Amino acid sequence: MMAVAEVIVDVPTMQTNRPFEYEIPDSLVEVVIPGVRVEVGFGKGKRKVQGFVMEVRDHSDFTGKLKPIERVIDVKPVLSQEMIKLSYWLADTTYAFQISCLQTMLPNVMRAKYKQFVVASEGFENDADVKKLLDNQLTLEITKDTEEQTLRKIAKLKRAHKIDIEYVVENQANSLTRQVITTDLNTDQLLEAKDKLRSNAKAQHNLVDFLLSHHDDLPIEVSNLENQFKITRATLKTAEKNNLLKFIEITKRRKPVGINPERTSNLELTEEQSTAVKDISDSIVDDKSDTFLIEGVTGSGKTEVYLQSIQKALEQGKTALMLVPEISLTPQMVNRVIGRFGDQVAVLHSGLSSGERYDEWSRIENGSVKVVVGARSAVFAPLDNIGLIIIDEEHEASYKQDDNPRYHARDVAKWRSDYNNCPLVLGSATPSLESRARAQKGVYKLINMTKRINNHALPHVQIVDMRNAENSAVKGDFSPLLQDNLWRVLKRKEQAIVLLNRRGYSSFLMCRECGFVLKCPNCDVSLTYHKNLGKMKCHYCGHEENVPHICPNCKSKKIGFYGTGTENIEKQLNEIYPDARVLRMDVDTTRRKGSHAALIEKFSKHEADILLGTQMIAKGLDFPNVTLVGVINADTTLSISDYRASERTFQLLTQVSGRAGRAEKEGHVIIQTYNPDHYAIKDAAMQDYETFYKQEMYLRHQSGYTPYYFTTLISVSHQIESQALKQSFWLKKQLQTALSDKAILLGPSPTMIARKQNKYFYQIIVKYKHEPKLHEKLMEILNDTQGEARRGFSIAIDNEPQHID
DNA sequence: AGCACGCCGACT
DNA sequence: GTCGGCGTGCTC
Numbered sequence: 001m002m003a004v005a006e007v008i009v010d011v012p013t014m015q016t017n018r019p020f021e022y023e024i025p026d027s028l029v030e031v032v033i034p035g036v037r038v039e040v041g042f043g044k045g046k047r048k049v050q051g052f053v054m055e056v057r058d059h060s061d062f063t064g065k066l067k068p069i070e071r072v073i074d075v076k077p078v079l080s081q082e083m084i085k086l087s088y089w090l091a092d093t094t095y096a097f098q099i100s101c102l103q104t105m106l107p108n109v110m111r112a113k114y115k116q117f118v119v120a121s122e123g124f125e126n127d128a129d130v131k132k133l134l135d136n137q138l139t140l141e142i143t144k145d146t147e148e149q150t151l152r153k154i155a156k157l158k159r160a161h162k163i164d165i166e167y168v169v170e171n172q173a174n175s176l177t178r179q180v181i182t183t184d185l186n187t188d189q190l191l192e193a194k195d196k197l198r199s200n201a202k203a204q205h206n207l208v209d210f211l212l213s214h215h216d217d218l219p220i221e222v223s224n225l226e227n228q229f230k231i232t233r234a235t236l237k238t239a240e241k242n243n244l245l246k247f248i249e250i251t252k253r254r255k256p257v258g259i260n261p262e263r264t265s266n267l268e269l270t271e272e273q274s275t276a277v278k279d280i281s282d283s284i285v286d287d288k289s290d291t292f293l294i295e296g297v298t299g300s301g302k303t304e305v306y307l308q309s310i311q312k313a314l315e316q317g318k319t320a321l322m323l324v325p326e327i328s329l330t331p332q333m334v335n336r337v338i339g340r341f342g343d344q345v346a347v348l349h350s351g352l353s354s355g356e357r358y359d360e361w362s363r364i365e366n367g368s369v370k371v372v373v374g375a376r377s378a379v380f381a382p383l384d385n386i387g388l389i390i391i392d393e394e395h396e397a398s399y400k401q402d403d404n405p406r407y408h409a410r411d412v413a414k415w416r417s418d419y420n421n422c423p424l425v426l427g428s429a430t431p432s433l434e435s436r437a438r439a440q441k442g443v444y445k446l447i448n449m450t451k452r453i454n455n456h457a458l459p460h461v462q463i464v465d466m467r468n469a470e471n472s473a474v475k476g477d478f479s480p481l482l483q484d485n486l487w488r489v490l491k492r493k494e495q496a497i498v499l500l501n502r503r504g505y506s507s508f509l510m511c512r513e514c515g516f517v518l519k520c521p522n523c524d525v526s527l528t529y530h531k532n533l534g535k536m537k538c539h540y541c542g543h544e545e546n547v548p549h550i551c552p553n554c555k556s557k558k559i560g561f562y563g564t565g566t567e568n569i570e571k572q573l574n575e576i577y578p579d580a581r582v583l584r585m586d587v588d589t590t591r592r593k594g595s596h597a598a599l600i601e602k603f604s605k606h607e608a609d610i611l612l613g614t615q616m617i618a619k620g621l622d623f624p625n626v627t628l629v630g631v632i633n634a635d636t637t638l639s640i641s642d643y644r645a646s647e648r649t650f651q652l653l654t655q656v657s658g659r660a661g662r663a664e665k666e667g668h669v670i671i672q673t674y675n676p677d678h679y680a681i682k683d684a685a686m687q688d689y690e691t692f693y694k695q696e697m698y699l700r701h702q703s704g705y706t707p708y709y710f711t712t713l714i715s716v717s718h719q720i721e722s723q724a725l726k727q728s729f730w731l732k733k734q735l736q737t738a739l740s741d742k743a744i745l746l747g748p749s750p751t752m753i754a755r756k757q758n759k760y761f762y763q764i765i766v767k768y769k770h771e772p773k774l775h776e777k778l779m780e781i782l783n784d785t786q787g788e789a790r791r792g793f794s795i796a797i798d799n800e801p802q803h804i805d
Numbered sequence: 806a807g808c809a810c811g812c813c814g815a816c817t
Numbered sequence: 818g819t820c821g822g823c824g825t826g827c828t829c
Binding site: 004006007009011015016019020021022023040041042043044047060062064065066067152155156159787790 | 820821824825826827828829
C-alpha cells in the first residue's frame, strides 16, 4: 500500500489547475495530512514549487511514476477541512484558479517566495566558463534584475550540462519570537541579592534597582531594555548567570491592540432591538443557517443588536465573525466591539503589515480569539465552530473583490453559514436591491428597525435646486441656504460635515492653457499624483514619471493639479468662514497609514468645526456634535453609466444624512443638486428606503437588470485591438450556441478604459434568468482559449459585477 | 509559469 | 555544418 497526496501546486495556469498526485515517503506519512503546505518537484527540470495537500489516499490511478513530496512546510495544517471545501466552491463559482483561491484565503506571508541559484554541475567546479560566470563564488542568484547577457550565458552552460539550476522555496511565515526577561525573585530576595553584589558592579546595581522599580511590569522585552532603558545585553547575561533574572522566548504579537477601551456591558434594548436579538439568538441556539436582513434606519441601534447576538453565540460556546467595510473599520467601531468582548477579539484591517496580519490569523487559528472583526477578506478567518456571521453595511460594493478571485464576501459568508449551521445577519439602512428582494420573496428573514434610539427625530432634509441661478451664481459652490446654515452651526459652536460627491478621487495634472492632460503611455488613463513619491503614477500599470512644470504640449507654465475638488472647496470655505477650522479628508490627506484615524480623532475632539471630504466621510462615523450635513453636488454619481447609479446615489445620500443629529441635537441636511426631481434624491431626502426600493425595482424590471436577471461580465483583451475585437465576437457566438434565446447578450463594447497595460479591452454582458449551461460553457471557453493565452489573449469572467464600465 | 523538445534561418 | 530563435506540449 502506498500513501499518495493530492496536491494543488502553485502554478496559476489553466492546465495546472487540478490536483497532482505525489508519493508520500514513509518518513513523512504522519505529517503529510490535508491542509498542510508541501514542497514538491514539478515539471521536467529540477523546478520546485509549493503546494497544498488537499487529500491523502492509499493508492494512485496515475500510470506514470509519482514524484515524492520533498518537504513538509507546516507542522499543523493551515487549512481546515472547511477551508479546503470552501476553496473548491470558490474556484468553481469565480472561475479562478484553485491555487489563487487558496492563497486569497490565507495571509499573504504563506505565499511562497521562489529563488533560483546557478551552481556548478558535478565535475565542472573548476571549468573556466563556469568559474567566470559564478565569479569564483559557489552560487549565483538569478533575479529579475539579472541581465539578458548573463541569462544567455546561463542558458548556454546549462545546455552543455556544466551548470545546474537550484530552486529554493522560501517560506515567509514565521511568527517572530521575542526575548523577554523576568525573575523568580520577589522584591525582598532582590534586595538581598543586591547586597551581595560587588560594590563596583555598577551596572548590576542599576539593573537590580530597575527590576525593583519595574517589578510589576515584568516580563519586559529585551529590545525595550536596550533601547529605552539603555541596559545592555551583556549586563543582562551577567545577571542571568547570577540567577537574578532569566530569559524567555515568547511568540511576538507584533501588534498589541492599542489602549484597551473601557469595558462596556449590554445596553438596554428597545422593543425592536430585542425582537431582533431574539430572532437571531433562536437561530444560533437551534443551529439554523437562516439569513436575516436587518433594514434599520441610521441610528436605530443595529450595532447593539450585533453585539448582543455575538454575546449569544459566545454563550453557546461558539465563535462569531463580523464584517464591516474597510472604511468603517474606524477606532469608533472597533472600540465598541473590543469594549464589549475585550481580548477575545481579533481585528483584521488593511492597516496591518503582513506580519501583523499573520499574527492575528494565528491567534484566530489557535483558538485564542472568539470574535473576528474585519473587512472583506476577514470572511476567510480561520474560526472554528462559527455561531454567527454578521455583515454590516451589506450593500457596500467593497465586499466584492475586483480582481481574481472575484468573490463577494456575502456569498462566501452564506456558504460558511450553511457549512456551520449558523445564521447570517445582513444589516444596512439601505440594503442592496438584491438582498431586499430576497427578503421580499422570503428567502431572507426581514427584520425592520424603523425607530431611532430614544426616538430622535430623523434629520430635517432640504433639497436645493442648483439650476436656479440664485443658488449657483452667488458664491462658488455654496448656495445661500447652505452658507447660512453653516454660519449658524459655527455660531452655536457645533460641527458640520460637507460632502463633495466625486466618483474619481485622485488628482491629475492638467494644463489650463491648452487642456492637455498627462496620460499614461501604456493605458488610456490620466496619471495621478502621488504625494509621497512626488511623482505622477499610473494606477493600472505602475508607470511613473516626474511632475512636469511646463506643459509638454504648449510649453505653457499654467499646468497644475486638477484634483478631487476638495482643495478648491476648502479654499472657498476658508474665504467665507475665515475663523472656522476646516478639516479636509480625501486621498491626499489620508494617504499615510493611520492618518485617516487621526483625522477622525481630531474631528471627534472638536479640534475642527467643519469636516470636508468625499465618500469616505459618509460611512460609519458617529459625531454627536454634528448638526449639519451639506452635500455640495448630489448628482455626480447619478450621471455614471452604471445601472446601479441610482442605487449608489441613494445609499450615499441617505448615509451621509444619517451623520447629522445623532445625539440630543436635531440634525439638518442640505442637499444641493441639479436633479431635484430625481427619485433617488427625493427618496434619500425623505430617508424613505421602501419607496426608493419600489421605484428602483420597477426600473430594474423594465430594463432587465439585477435582481430580475443575473449578470455575468466577460472581458476580453489582446495586445492588438482588432484581435481583441475579433475574439470577443467569436466568444459571443460561442455563448449564443450554448444559451437559450431568453438570455440577453450585450456587446462586445469597449470598456471605459479601453486600454490598460498596452492591452485593449472589450466586454460582453450576459443577462439571464436560468441558463444551466452557461457555467459549463464558460469553463469550456477558458480551457479552449489556453493556447491563445500565450499570444497575449486573455479572458476575465466576473460573476455579478458590482460596476460595469 | 517554466522547462524540453523540435523545427527553421544566419553565422562562428 | 551548428547556434540560437520561437512555437508547442507537458508537468503527478
